[in-house]
Amino acid sequence: MNLTHIEHIGIAVKSIDEAKSYYEDVLGLECYAIEEVEDQKVKTAFFMVGQTKIELLEATSDESPVAKFIEKKGQGVHHIAFAVDDVNKSLKEAENKGIKLIDKEKRKGAEGLNIGFLHPKFTLGVLTEFCEKQ
Numbered sequence: 001m002n003l004t005h006i007e008h009i010g011i012a013v014k015s016i017d018e019a020k021s022y023y024e025d026v027l028g029l030e031c032y033a034i035e036e037v038e039d040q041k042v043k044t045a046f047f048m049v050g051q052t053k054i055e056l057l058e059a060t061s062d063e064s065p066v067a068k069f070i071e072k073k074g075q076g077v078h079h080i081a082f083a084v085d086d087v088n089k090s091l092k093e094a095e096n097k098g099i100k101l102i103d104k105e106k107r108k109g110a111e112g113l114n115i116g117f118l119h120p121k122f123t124l125g126v127l128t129e130f131c132e133k134q
């Protein structure tokens, strides 16, 4: 497994419109993209910090994983995403080391990246994502 850097940190918020002003007006970051990921039932907003992104996540349905997360834990850090060379290979390696996978195979995420998640119950409570550029 070759983790090259932290690709993004996902943060669950109730409202991107409301949360954006903290990142823009207080932290001085610029929101460079807003995208809906229908498959995941989320709207996302991206800010760049060096080579790492902050990804705000707003649920677009009560069935969204982000809606469930906020209901249980409140707003806050939702997941950490590592850039890897090969998502499928990294998922397989993690599985071989006893980690339960959410995704057996890579799938499409925001910004056209290929992504795959590990289950937080097997990763010390931190929902972990692997990302790969196409």
Ligand code: CMX
Pocket (backbone or CB within 6 Å): 010, 037, 040, 042, 055, 057, 065, 066, 068, 069, 072, 078, 079, 102, 109, 110, 117, 119, 120, 121, 125, 126, 127
């Ligand atoms: N971080 C840490 N723990 C989490 C978590 C998260 N983000 N989301 C859920 N959990 C925990 C819950 O607290 C719960 O723990 P307890 O059993 O101790 O209460 C357990 O995982 C099960 O959670 P649940 O609310 O019952 O929800 P599900 O089992 O239905 O789903 C999960 C949990 C992680 C499998 C699901 O949220 C998932 O598939 N996540 C990956 C996809 C995702 O999060 N997409 C949104 C972002 C997409 C993007 O970035 O593009």
